Amino acid sequence: MKQLFASVLTSALVLSTTTSVFAADDSVAALEKAAKAEGTLNSVGMPDSWANWKETWQDITSKYGIKHSDTDMSSAQEIAKFLAEKNNASADIGDVGAAFGPVAMKEGVTLPYKPTTWAQVPDWAKDKDGNWALAYTGTIAFIIDKSQVKNEPHSWADLLKGNYKVTIGDVSTAAQAANGVLAATYAMGGNEKNLKPGLEYFAKLAKAGRLGLNDPSIASLEKGEVQVGIVWDFNGLNYRDQIDKTRFDVLIPTDGSITSGYTTIINKYGKHPNAAKLAREYIFSDAGQINLARGYARPIRAEHLTLPDDVKAKLLPNSEYANAHPITDAAAWDKSSKALPRLWQENVMINMQQ
Template sequence: MKKIMLVTIFLSTILTYGENLGEIIEKAKKEGEVLSVGMPDNWANWKDTWDQLKDKYNIKHSDTDMSSAQEIAKFKNEGKNATADIGDIGAGFANIAVKQGVTLPYKTSYWNEIPDWAKDKDGHWMLAYTGTIAFIVDKDKIPEKDIPRSWADLKNSKFKVSAGDVGTAAQASSAILAAAYALGGDESNIEPAIKYFVHLAKEGRVSAVSPNIQNLEKGEVEVGLIWDFNGLSYRDSIDKDRFEVLIPSDGTLISGYTTIINKWAKNKNAAKLTREYILSDEGQINLAKGNARPIRNIDLPEEIKKKMIPDEQYKNAKAIQNHEAWDKTSKSLGRIWQEEVLVNRK
């Protein structure tokens, strides 16, 4: 009986929803490289995963960093002349990629461990890690006693807010939905958030500066709206004592990022193996080292847990419930942001 159980476990690992993982590995080794977009070394610690793929399977890697919308457009525009095999996009862009017809489905052997809300039923996408919209606060500019700890606090303060490229970047667009959740809106009704940012814009408090690591280091961001894992990574890279990263107490968005495999990938097996490895225990720990919360329920080393934001801060974080509605809303978000918010910016 024990032998039968071991064989069953072995087969469930090797047979990945109709595809033989062993064959994928061998073909990936022959391809010898994987070309990614939007998966740079310093985002969620992709570096360790690329290094391990090279060490374990002799697969070389190169990346071109770009936003979620740019990745999808690249896949579509290049078509059969693909120069990228795999990308990492925000969950809000996942169904858009599927509808654009640019993705290759692959479910991986960890399929059953991924929550239903975090995957496409056919395997076109599945979240590898979650992110929650947080505030990153520069304490060189804002005294400890004045740090905003909710959207309400932020509105009633005098500080400038940096969201980034709303309508194009998943992080920036997700920040608007996070505000909508906190203010009583939802995926089909972001009006509460738009009114909120119009108010800030009229006070001259919507910054044109993106909350990236370079601008944070230069002191050009007072309060940035950012994924928690990016905030923690930027804080640790610049100065642990200078920045505070916190989850707004009155509500926010918990979402995440998913790989998409290019339908026309030249190295499709290397791309499939990359997704497989990202969801393995080793790959999930790599992401956690980069302050991203793994989608699988695995035991993390204690030193990694200690670096993360306390669990109690996430009690009012909410996942997207209506992907269809958010797909529709997000398509017009860039225009709405431009026409209603930025036009009022002082």
């Protein structure tokens, strides 16, 4: 996932098939002027309630006078929409899971753009040409209902020794659950090519009657249906604060976890390409990154930001992530994740106690 690039705007603002005004040089001022002339930005998969996009859209509207609308949809649906509409595009920018950035690029629907903070985005979190770049990350965490769990687990090893139920969700459909399997796999000595250690781990929980397959959602947590849930950190922290901050703990397992994230993709066919590029510029700015942190998402530039105290209090400290790893072999994980539903059925579900 790549090479560091200088902190300048190096992407060419090329002509497209639309009639939009285009910036003639690589300055942010020229980009702003072109974006303001377009005056509109239509996003997909970036609703107000997710990762605090609401404040980012409010900022872009108030700062640049750009009108915004969003249609929520899944990562796969976003790419399919870009492909299907092409020159009749109704969307300019989307937000997709990390695995879908390379997919969108392969499908030929991305317009590259490197924000001015490009050099502060880690190599693993971006395409070298600017077709995609993660703006924020999620790391697999435990959310623990302290009213039900007295000996809190701090690692996967601790989790295995407990007497409480561990809820992961549906591995065949939920990216959160699938990445939970990969996180345990890492902790048990496996990797993207070898999921066997993780599958064996969950098979032990299943044999002990301790594996829950319901969704560890805010509703099920609030009802007390989840004792320990395997969730993205930003989901866990959000759920904790919405229900009762004193009732739940959220932590990253000390013996290993997996970090993934979400990337903006700019639609090559979009009618407002400069507004989309300006949105990416803002999302990767200090203000945009802090907005994401307010929504419990961990900014990709976290190590280069000074977060306000109230925002810092929403997130886990950097020390929690000492043994969290980005996916190192995306191609292998793509292959393994497609086989995971079958492998899960053959290795884990067969051991489930009724």
